[in-house]
Amino acid sequence: MALFMTQTVSSAERIGSARAIYGAIAVPGDKSISHRYAMLTSIAEGESRILNYSTGADCRSTLSCMTAMGVGHRFAERGGREELVVRGRGLRGLEPPLRYLDAGNSGSTIRMLSGILASQKFSSEIGGDESLSKRPMGRIMVPLKEMGAHIRATNEQFPPLTIEGQPLEGIDYAPPVASAQVKSCLLLAGLYANGETIVREPVRTRDHTEIALRELGADLEREGSAVKVRGGKPLKAANLIVPGDLSSAAFFLVAALMAKEADLAIANVGLNPTRTALLDFLVGAGAQIKILNLEQVNGELIGTLQVRTSRIRGGAIEGAMTAALIDEIPVLAILGAVSELGLSVKDAGELRVKETDRIATVAENLNRMGIRVTVRADGFEIPGKQQFQAAEIDSFGDHRIAMAFSVAALAAGGESVIHNAAAASVSYPEFYATLREIAQ
Numbered sequence: 130m131a132l133f134m135t136q137t138v139s140s141a142e143r144i145g146s147a148r149a150i151y152g153a154i155a156v157p158g159d160k161s162i163s164h165r166y167a168m169l170t171s172i173a174e175g176e177s178r179i180l181n182y183s184t185g186a187d188c189r190s191t192l193s194c195m196t197a198m199g200v201g202h203r204f205a206e207r208g209g210r211e212e213l214v215v216r217g218r219g220l221r222g223l224e225p226p227l228r229y230l231d232a233g234n235s236g237s238t239i240r241m242l243s244g245i246l247a248s249q250k251f252s253s254e255i256g257g258d259e260s261l262s263k264r265p266m267g268r269i270m271v272p273l274k275e276m277g278a279h280i281r282a283t284n285e286q287f288p289p290l291t292i293e294g295q296p297l298e299g300i301d302y303a304p305p306v307a308s309a310q311v312k313s314c315l316l317l318a319g320l321y322a323n324g325e326t327i328v329r330e331p332v333r334t335r336d337h338t339e340i341a342l343r344e345l346g347a348d349l350e351r352e353g354s355a356v357k358v359r360g361g362k363p364l365k366a367a368n369l370i371v372p373g374d375l376s377s378a379a380f381f382l383v384a385a386l387m388a389k390e391a392d393l394a395i396a397n398v399g400l401n402p403t404r405t406a407l408l409d410f411l412v413g414a415g416a417q418i419k420i421l422n423l424e425q426v427n428g429e430l431i432g433t434l435q436v437r438t439s440r441i442r443g444g445a446i447e448g449a450m451t452a453a454l455i456d457e458i459p460v461l462a463i464l465g466a467v468s469e470l471g472l473s474v475k476d477a478g479e480l481r482v483k484e485t486d487r488i489a490t491v492a493e494n495l496n497r498m499g500i501r502v503t504v505r506a507d508g509f510e511i512p513g514k515q516q517f518q519a520a521e522i523d524s525f526g527d528h529r530i531a532m533a534f535s536v537a538a539l540a541a542g543g544e545s546v547i548h549n550a551a552a553a554s555v556s557y558p559e560f561y562a563t564l565r566e567i568a569q
């Protein structure tokens with residue numbers, strides 16, 4: 130008998146248990162890459178075409194910010210697939226925004242776009258929702274100011290940001306936090322700056338900006354842990370394909386690994402090596418995951434993942450690995466609780482300044498589901514071999530919390546309710562429909 134069922138009640142989803150996960154699915158276009166393609170094609174010269182642009186609300190926020198600065202875009206059909214056509218205005222062609230730039234819930238939008246706004250010939254104001262208004266911006270403001278930018282924020286830290294465009298000078302900067310958003314912000318500012326801008330990463334983070342910049346013809350090179358961009362070179366338009374989002378696929382990988390029976394294929398997933406720490410961790414913990422049809426598109430690796438139900442030992446996430454797995458930790462916490470040895474997460478203070486304080490929201494919801502967890506300032510310990518109980522869950526407005534605990538609900542012995550479930554649409558509007566399709 131199929132125990133699984135889910136239905137929408139305003140913004141709540143009811144999710145019952147599932148014994149098996151079967152199917153062949155695709156996930157939406159990668160959120161990180163979609164943001165970068167939208168911003169970079171907007172300041173490139175000519176018309177770019179982007180297939181598989183993320184359907185998430187965050188990436189719509191980026192597009193609407195670019196539109197507010199005069200960038201034309203439309204969705205068109207090509208060979209039965211929807212493509213985004215962006216009419217780039219060149220490095221110097223953005224227009225003063227007619228309105229406040231609304232980044233919604235998206236940290237990537239505000240942090241990366243600030244790098245472009247800092248060097249325009251106009252002033253702008255950019256902010257977002259309640260969650261975004263609590264996220265730290267000092268990490269981009271300090272180096273941008275060193276480049277000559279004029280930026281103001283609430284208490285020197287929080288959105289909205291008021292940015293008065295200025296001519297910028299290249300800098301040589303080592304960010305104190307490992308952050309691809311900070312690195313990308315500075316590389317985008319560096320496109321406009323006088324001379325060379327160098328970012329020295331403390332820990333290697335996702336390199337989608339570097340790959341996309343090279344694809345569009347920027348003057349960029351990597352030397353060890355340093356990325357260097359020389360300002361002033363125009364970007365050219367391109368035809369681009371966004372790989373499926375591995376961080377979205379992570380929810381289904383974990384659902385399959387926890388099920389009594391599973392055989393699931395996820396097609397065209399982005400497998401950039403700066404993102405695949407998730408696969409290394411899972412395979413290291415005993416997961417049966419295979420990669421099929423590996424190919425390279427626009428400098429990014431894409432492949433199909435095939436996952437079968439597995440015995441998961443559990444493990445430890447710390448140091449550089451924490452930074453590489455930061456978005457997947459909520460769903461790995463779910464897997465950790467049913468693993469043999471449990472999961473220990475350290476050096477993850479960054480989780481406290483994501484869309485919610487994810488250490489607190491993971492722990493709160495684990496407790497509601499009867500799972501023991503010990504919380505520390507920079508992580509948590511979850512003993513293994515635990516059993517989820519059905520419960521009333523709250524996403525607290527955080528997309529990854531909504532999706533991680535929907536996966537947990539499949540392993541509980543009854544029906545759970547996910548409140549504020551619609552938060553999932555920030556990165557994955559089709560999430561519940563796909564979950565329904567594969568869970569039996």
Ligand code: S3P
Nearest residue numbers: 161237307308309310311455456
């Ligand atoms: C992202 C970088 C990471 C990640 C976020 C997306 C990006 O944030 O958590 O979801 O697209 O560059 P940080 O740069 O703050 O680590």
